[in-house]
Amino acid sequence: MSSNKVSIFLTGATGYIGGSVLQRLLAHPNANNFEITALVRSAEKAKILNSQFGVKTVLGSLQDNEKLTQLVAAILRGLKQRRENTGDVPHFIHTSGTGEFIDDARGESVSEKVYSDLDIPTIEALPPSAPHRPVDLLVVAADAEGGYARTHIVMPSIVYGVATGPLVDAGVTNPHTIIVPIFVRGALRRGSVGVLDKGASRWGNVHIDDLADLYIRLLDAILEDPEKVSHGREGYFxxxxxxxxxxEVLPSIADSLFALGRVSTRELVPYAPGEAGQYLVNEVLAGFLFTHSRTKGERARRELGWAPKHTAQDFLDGLRGEVEVLVGKEDAKAST
Structure with missing residues (x-):
């Protein structure tokens, strides 16, 4: 690894995934060689990151750009300018998601289609209107057509587990995933855990610690020998x-809420037509949660030696504790 400082610009540093990655960067054996700048929207959190963790910050927000595509386009313009000014080719690790591969079965039957990150022609055959796809196409084009950045796209499936660590303890980063809180809040309002159609929809899943490990392995591989790391049109992980x-997931949430006396039954109560959107943020997201997204992540295992430790059973086993924490937080918010 070069003795020169490595400049890292991180968005989402106070979020669930970004915060977990930042904690790994701060604990990295070569952390003293990193110059980390984080985009944050809270002046208070920016002060903590700078004073307690030595992280430079830029105040801003994803809300400063109405669409994620605009934010990514701005970042890519910055990378292009850096390439022109320095002659160095920067690397861009972008977070997408396997929601890009959803079908519209609504959980009626199990989809047989399983996508692999080694099957590039199938990925490229996706319609540009697929979720996440417009942004991913911008990222790939910056590498394949513009040539001013080496791009890598990490695509998590459902991320689970409660994040822990010093940034969480300091109140800087969010320790919770997105999907479990949506179901918990909806069930608390409804008085029961709902299911859309037959609920047979299947998604891959990954523990937050294993996901953070993938990012660090990807970074290490880039710093060690970038020529050995897939990028551009092949750079999907x-x-x-x-x-x-x-x-399988919802009954565990229902059991936990029933044990706490917060729902009237541990059985799943089907949503009536048009009802799911009232409790799961909106109808579009409700439909999204009950689709199939079946994937097989092979590239990180092959190129990076990524070996996730947590299994799908760990997801189920950890739900009771997570639900209890989430209910406590909802009660605390209601009492203020």
Whole structure:
């Protein structure tokens, strides 16, 4: 590894995934060689990151750009300018998601289609209107057509587990995933855990610690020998280690809430037509949660030696504790 400082610009540093990655960067054996700058929207959190963790910060927000595509386009313009000014080719690690591969079965039956991150023609055959796809196409084009950046796209499946560490303890980063809180909040309002159609939809899943490890392995590989790391049109890295259906996940949430006396039954109560969107943010997201997204992450295992430790059973086993924490937080918010 070069003795020169490595400049790292990180967005989402106070979020679930970004915060977990930042914690790994700060604990990295070569952390003293990193110059980390984080984009944050909270002046208070920016002060903590700078004073307690030595992280430079830029105040801003994803809300400063109405669409993610605009934010990514701005970052890519910056990378292009850096390439022109310095002659160095920067690397861009972008977070997408396996929601790009959803079908519209709505959980009626198990989809047989499983996508691999080694099957590039199938990925490229996806319609440009698929979720995440417009941004991913911008990222790939910056490498394949513009040539002013080496781009790598990490595509997590459902991420689970409660994040821990000094940034969480300091109140800087979010310790919770997105999907479990959506179901918990919806069930608390409804008085029961709902299911759309048959709930047979299957998604891959990955523990937050294993996902953070993938990012660090990718960074290490780039710093060690960038020529050995796939990028551009081949630079997709799926993150998954097993899969579950909503028919397996939701009963665990229902059991936990019933044990706490927060729902009237531990059985799943089907949503009436048009009802799911009232409790799961909106109808579009509700439909999204009950689709199939089946993937097989092979590239990170092959190129980076990524070996996730947590299994789908760990997802189920950890739900009770996570639900209890989430209910406590919802109660605390209601009492203020």
């Amino acid at each position: 799926f993150a998954d280690n097993g899969e579950l259906s909503m028919r």
